[in-house]
Amino acid sequence: MKKLIVPSLIPMFALIAAGAALLAAYGHYIIALVFVALGAAAALAALFGIKLYRRSIADEYDDIFNQNSIASARIINDLNVPCLIFGNDGRIIWSNSSFKRLYSGSRITDIVSDLNPQTPNQAQVCEYGGRSFQLFNIPVERRSSGPRRLTFQYWIDRTEALHYSRIFEERVPIVALIYVDNYDDLIADKQFRRSAVMVEVEQKIAEFTQSVEGIYRRYDNTKFMMVFESSFLREVEKNRFPILESIRDINTGTPLPVTLSIAVGEADRILASDESARLAMELALGRGGDQAVVKRGATYAFYGGKRQVTTKSSKVKTRLFAKALRQMMENATDIYIMGHRNPDMDCMGATLGLMRCARHIDKRAYFVLDESNSMIETALVTMRSTPAYNDLVKTPDRAMEMLREGSVLIVVDTQREGSVMSSELLKRAGKTVVIDHHRRAVDSIADATLNYLEAGASSACEMVTEIMQYFDENLRPTAFECGTLLAGITVDTKRFAFNTGSRTFDAASYLRRNGADIRAVKLMFQDDMSTYKDRARVVQSAELQKDGVAISVCPEDVKNAVVRAAQASDELISIKGIRASFVLSYGKDAIIISGRSIGNINVQLILEKLGGGGHLTVAGAQLKGASMTDAIKELKSSINEYFNENPIDK
Numbered sequence: 001m002k003k004l005i006v007p008s009l010i011p012m013f014a015l016i017a018a019g020a021a022l023l024a025a026y027g028h029y030i031i032a033l034v035f036v037a038l039g040a041a042a043a044l045a046a047l048f049g050i051k052l053y054r055r056s057i058a059d060e061y062d063d064i065f066n067q068n069s070i071a072s073a074r075i076i077n078d079l080n081v082p083c084l085i086f087g088n089d090g091r092i093i094w095s096n097s098s099f100k101r102l103y104s105g106s107r108i109t110d111i112v113s114d115l116n117p118q119t120p121n122q123a124q125v126c127e128y129g130g131r132s133f134q135l136f137n138i139p140v141e142r143r144s145s146g147p148r149r150l151t152f153q154y155w156i157d158r159t160e161a162l163h164y165s166r167i168f169e170e171r172v173p174i175v176a177l178i179y180v181d182n183y184d185d186l187i188a189d190k191q192f193r194r195s196a197v198m199v200e201v202e203q204k205i206a207e208f209t210q211s212v213e214g215i216y217r218r219y220d221n222t223k224f225m226m227v228f229e230s231s232f233l234r235e236v237e238k239n240r241f242p243i244l245e246s247i248r249d250i251n252t253g254t255p256l257p258v259t260l261s262i263a264v265g266e267a268d269r270i271l272a273s274d275e276s277a278r279l280a281m282e283l284a285l286g287r288g289g290d291q292a293v294v295k296r297g298a299t300y301a302f303y304g305g306k307r308q309v310t311t312k313s314s315k316v317k318t319r320l321f322a323k324a325l326r327q328m329m330e331n332a333t334d335i336y337i338m339g340h341r342n343p344d345m346d347c348m349g350a351t352l353g354l355m356r357c358a359r360h361i362d363k364r365a366y367f368v369l370d371e372s373n374s375m376i377e378t379a380l381v382t383m384r385s386t387p388a389y390n391d392l393v394k395t396p397d398r399a400m401e402m403l404r405e406g407s408v409l410i411v412v413d414t415q416r417e418g419s420v421m422s423s424e425l426l427k428r429a430g431k432t433v434v435i436d437h438h439r440r441a442v443d444s445i446a447d448a449t450l451n452y453l454e455a456g457a458s459s460a461c462e463m464v465t466e467i468m469q470y471f472d473e474n475l476r477p478t479a480f481e482c483g484t485l486l487a488g489i490t491v492d493t494k495r496f497a498f499n500t501g502s503r504t505f506d507a508a509s510y511l512r513r514n515g516a517d518i519r520a521v522k523l524m525f526q527d528d529m530s531t532y533k534d535r536a537r538v539v540q541s542a543e544l545q546k547d548g549v550a551i552s553v554c555p556e557d558v559k560n561a562v563v564r565a566a567q568a569s570d571e572l573i574s575i576k577g578i579r580a581s582f583v584l585s586y587g588k589d590a591i592i593i594s595g596r597s598i599g600n601i602n603v604q605l606i607l608e609k610l611g612g613g614g615h616l617t618v619a620g621a622q623l624k625g626a627s628m629t630d631a632i633k634e635l636k637s638s639i640n641e642y643f644n645e646n647p648i649d650k
Contacts, residue, residue, distance in 0.1 A: 076096055077096045077097055078096075078097065079096060079098065080098055081096075081098060081154050081155065081156065082095075082096065082098045082099035082102050082133075082154065082155040083095065083096045083098070083099060083152070083153065083154045083155075084096070084099050084108065084152075084153050085140065085150050085151065085152050085153070086107075086108045086150070086151055086153065087149075087150055087151075088149060088151075090107045090108050090109035090110075090115060091106060091107055091108075092105070092106055092107060092108055093150065099155070102128070102129055102155075103128070103129075108153070111126070111128055112124065112126050112135070126155070131157060131159040132157070132158050132159045132162050133155040133156060133157055133158065133159075134155070134156045134158050135153055135154075135155055135156075136153065136154055136155075136156065137151050137152070137153050138151070138152040138153070139151060139152075140152050170229065170230060170231035171229050171230070171231065172229070172230050172268055172269075172270075173227050173228070173229060173230075173270050173273070174227070174228065174229070174230045174233065174264060174265060174266050174267070174270070174273045174277075175225065175226070175227055175264070175265055175270065175273040175274040175276075175277045176214075176225070176226040176227070176228070176262060176263065176264045176265075176277060177223070177224070177225055177226075177262070177263045177264075177277045177278065177280075177281045178205060178216075178223070178224040178225075178226060178260055178261070178262050179222060179223050179224075179260065179261045179262075179281065179285070179289075180198075180201060180222035180223075180258060180259075180260060181259055181260065181261040181284075181285060181289030181290065182256065182258065182259050182289060182290075183221075183222045183258075185256060186252060186254060186256055186258060189253075189254040189256070191253045191254050192252055192253055192254050193251070193252060193253040197250055197251075197252050197253075197258055198221070198222075200250050201247060201250065201258060201260075202218065202224075204243060204246055204247055204250075205224055205226075205243070208226075208243045209226055209228070211232075212228040212229075212232035212233075212236065213228060213229065213232065214226050214227055214228025214229070214232070215227055215228075227270070230266055233264065233266060233294070237294065237301065237303065240303045240304070240645065241262060241292040241303045241304060243260065243262070244259075244260060244262070244290065244291070244292060244303070244304045247259065247260050248290075259289055259290035260289075260290070261281060261284040261285055261289040261290070261291065261292075261293075262284070262291075262292035262293070263277045263278070263279075263280035263281035263283075263284050263292070263293050263295070264277060264280065264292070264293070264294045264295070265277035265278070265279070265280055265295050266294060266295065266296045267297075276295040276296075277295070279295060280293040280294065280295040280300065281293070282440075283295075283300065283440050283442070285440075286439070286440025286444070286453050286455065287302075287305060287439035287440045287455060288305065288439050288455035288456065290304055290305060291303060291304035291305030292304055300442050302605070302608070305439075305602070305604075305605065315466065315470075315503075317452075317454075318452075318463075318466045318467060318470060319470045321450065321452045321467065322466075322467045322469075322470035322471045323470070324450055325357070325433065325450060325467065325471070326357070326361065326471055326472070328408055328431065328433065328449065328450065329357065329358055329361060329363055329408065330361055330363070331406070332363065332406055332407060332408040332431070333404050333405070333406035333407055334363075334364055334365075334366070334402070334404065334406075334407050334408075335354075335358050335363055335364065335365040335366065335407070335408050335409075335410065336365070336366050336368055336394075336399050336403070336407060336408070336409045336410070336425070336429070337351045337354050337355065337365055337366065337367055337368065337409075337410045337412060338367075338368035338369075338396075338399075338409070338410075338411060338412075338420060338421040338422065338425065339351065339411070339412050339413045339414060339420075339421060339460075340413055340414035340416075340419045340420060340421065341370075341419060341420075341421055342373055342375075342562050342563065343369065343373070343375070343376055343413070343421070344375045344376065344413075344488075344491060344563075344566075345375060345376060345379065345461075345484065345487045345488045345490075345491045345524065346413050346459045346460050346461050346488035346489075346491055346492045347376075347412060347413040347414075347460065347488070348375075348376045348379050348380070348484055348488065349379075349460075349461040349464070349481075349484040349485040349486070349487060349488030349489075350412040350413055350435065350459075350460035350461050350463070350464040350485070350488060351367050351412060352379075352383070352480075352481045352484050352485065353461070353464035353465060353467070353468055353477065353481060353485050354410055354412065354435075354464060354467075355367065355389075355392070356468065356475065356477045356478070356481050357467070357468060357471045357475065359388070360471070360472055360474075360475050361472075364392070365392070365410075366392050366393070366394045366399060366402075367383075367392055367393045367394070368394055368395075368396055368399045368421055368422065368425065369393055369394075369395070369421070370395060370396055370421060370422075373560050373562075373563055374527075374531065374559075374560045374563050375560075375563050378523065378524045378526075379484050379487070379524060380393075382480060383480075386480065396421060396422035396424070396425050399422070399425055400422075400424060400425055400428060403425070403428055403429065405430060406430075407429065407430065407431070408429075408430075408431045408432075408433065408449075409425065409426065409429035409431070409432050409433070410432075410433040410434075410435065411426070411432065411433065411434045411435070411436075411445065411448075412435045412436070412460050412464070413435075413436060413437070413459075413460040414436055414438070415434050415436040415438060415440070415441060415444045415445055415453060416441050416443050416444060416445070416613065417443050417444075417445050417446075418443060418622075420445075426445065431449045432445065432447075432448045432449055432450075433448065433449060433450040433451075433452075434448045434450070434451050434452065434453065435452045435460060435463055435464065435467075436452075436453050436454075436460060437453075437454055437455065437457040437458065437459055437460050437462070437463055437492075438453075438455065438613060438614055438615060439455045439604060439613065439614070439615065440453055440455070441613045452467075455615075456501065457503070457504075458489060458492055458493045458499040458500055458501065458503075458504040459488055459489050459491075459492035459493065459499075459504075460488065460492075461485045461486070461487075461488030461489045461492070461507075462489055462503065462504055462507045464485065465485055465489075465507040465510060465511060466503070466506075466507060469510060476514065477511075477514055477515075478515065479514070479515030479516065479517060479520075480520075482511040482512075482514045482515050482516035483511075483515075483516045483517050483520045483521050483524075484524075485507075485511050485516070486508060486511045486512070486516040486518075486521050487521045487524045487525070489504065489507065489508060489511075490521060490525075491525075492618070494570060496508075498599070498617045498618070499615060499617065499618075530559075531560075531564070534558045534559070534564050535564050535567050535568050535571065537555065537558070538552050538553075538554050538555075538558075538564060538565065538568035538583060539552065539568050539571050539572055541553065542568075542572055542581070542583075544577070544578065545636070545639070547579070547601075547643060547649075547650050548577060548578055548579035548580065548601075549578075549579065549580045549581070549582070549601070549639060550572050550575075550578045550580070550581045550582070551581075551582050551583075551584075551632065551635065551636070552568060552569075552572070552581070552582075552583045552584070553583070553584050553585070553628060553632070554568065554583060554584065554585035554586070556586050558585075561585040561586055561587075561592075562585050562587060562592050562594075564585070565583040565584065565585035565592065565594045566583070566594040566620075568581075568583045568594075569581045569582065569583040569594040569595065569596040570596055572596065573596045573597065573598050579597065579598055579600055579601050580595065580596065580597040580598070580601040580603055580606075581595070581596045581597075582594070582595050582596075582603075582635055582639075584628065584631055584632065584635070586628070587622065589624055589625070590622040590623055590624040590625070590626070591622070591623045591626050591627075591628060591631035592620070592621075592622055593607060593610065593612065593620060593621045593622070593623070593631070593635060594620050595607050595612075595614070595618070595619040595620060595621075596617065596618060597616065597617045597618075598617070599616065599617055600649060601642075601649055602616045602642070602646075602649070603615075603616070603617065603618070603619040604616055604619040605642055605646075606619070606635075606638050606639055606642045607619040607620060607621040607638070608621075609638040609641060609642070610623060610634060610635065610638055611623070
């Protein structure tokens with residue numbers, strides 16, 4: 001009956017209100033007032049009925065709850081899911097039998113230290129009792145004894161799910177690509193035992209595949225694809241891909257060993273793994289080969305690559321690049337050439353060589369430079385005093401103002417986005433050309449229109465000298481340009497002592513025939529007394545570490561500290577007993593590290609761990625925001641890590 005009160009009174013009240021309005025319209029005011037009174041009485045009755053209705057609903061719910069509370073409590077208590085109720089202070093107020101078997105303490109915060117009662121709906125992960133749980137929270141409001149917030153929590157055991165997830169991750173198939181990376185160099189030697197060597201190479205690859213329980217297929221004369229479960233990759237990485245060393249032991253019949261490039265793409269799908277492996281192979285070959293590269297997502301791991309990159313004998317690549325570069329220059333509205341920050345003679349010489357190429361086809365090429373330094377000052381003064389180079393040196397800001405849609409930007413002596421003279425100019429340039437002799441870096445300039453990366457070259461000047469010869473047979477560089485190019489080669493080879501191949505001497509011979517003055521080159525390297533004393537201070541303060549490694553710091557009061565650090569590191573490795581040197585200096589917003597080696601310690605691998613790069617014997621790194629103390633600590637840690645990974649180099 002109580003439930004019928006509200007629906008019966010509401011239509012009655014509406015009817016009385018309508019009748020009162022109609023009577024008043026015809027002048028029966030007294031009768032209308034009676035109807036109004038009846039309407040008011042009906043409204044009160046309706047309100048009272050609603051209250052009774054709501055109370056009846058609440059009573060009904062209470063009855064249901066009371067009738068089933070014992071059964072509900074028994075079900076929750078016996079549920080094979082840990083459940084508990086705790087307060088804001090973390091004190092456990094109630095828990096079921098499953099939770100009590102798991103934990104007998106009184107505070108949930110003792111086992112879930114990062115518990116936050118203020119965000120109870122946030123799912124959490126907890127490792128306890130050798131199992132893994134996911135925690136779900138439901139807020140509970142109690143008003144019987146005043147407002148009080150509690151949290152009901154239940155634990156879902158995900159241990160088994162994680163177990164099978166790990167099994168899946170371990171057994172997911174991944175792709176590895178294996179290339180014989182120096183085959184062209186080997187077949188150039190008539191003594192090369194081609195058939196016997198390739199049979200032995202495939203045999204070793206088959207043995208390697210068997211060790212990881214994989215399968216392989218040879219799809220080209222020098223290329224292989226391998227598929228194996230990812231669980232074996234960790235062990236292979238731990239052993240640092242021993243197949244790299246075993247392949248080198250094959251007798252080729254020539255002075256050159258056979259070398260491999262291995263690329264592995266680790267992903268959750270085989271197609272994604274294949275794509276990652278191909279990207280990793282591009283990086284491995286760009287770094288000179290003879291190494292393994294593992295790509296996981298956006299990160300790379302490198303193994304091998306401890307030996308000097310051999311000089312490529314073929315110049316086909318150079319000829320094709322020179323023709324493509326000429327075509328791009330001819331179609332350009334204007335040309336801008338920039339190198340790395342704190343440019344050296346290699347950067348300067350390569351720039352002048354490319355400017356000569358542009359002038360040969362009646363194009364203007366601008367040298368982008370923020371400020372001079374002692375390494376290039378002599379050449380820069382000569383350049384600015386020569387009418388042919390009048391107004392061709394531009395600051396990065398001015399270059400960006402002049403940049404047009406048809407402009408071409410050429411980056412020389414670096415390939416890393418973070419090392420260029422102006423990152424903003426690089427971003428705004430429509431067409432980009434990269435010419436560099438350093439091993440390919442992870443942060444190489446992406447989407448360049450033309451790429452010429454040759455890790456086997458001694459210098460950017462060597463590469464540009466070769467480009468000039470194929471650019472046009474009638475191109476004739478000036479004596480000044482040839483001298484600067486030769487100076488760049490001289491600097492990067494440490495006067496033809498390192499990174500020097502037959503092509504290096506070919507380039508030097510071409511420059512000498514076209515007017516390079518050896519005496520003028522020597523004058524470019526002369527220092528004043530102050531510079532010599534500053535460099536001597538850095539050498540004198542060097543500390544000899546174990547394994548023939550020397551570390552020194554360039555004082556803050558030294559002018560052109562970055563340059564002095566590089567020069568001091570060169571001098572340190574000329575001292576008997578020092579196999580590698582590292583000199584740290586203060587940059588504008590970073591600590592700069594210059595690394596040098598006589599060849600049996602790979603300074604590139606050491607400084608790559610700090611975000612740097614370079615060559616086996618010459619490398620550098622920048623530690624932004626670091627103090628000198630922290631930088632030295634990080635450097636020593638990287639050196640120790642290198643020797644732990646390569647104990648044979650100790």
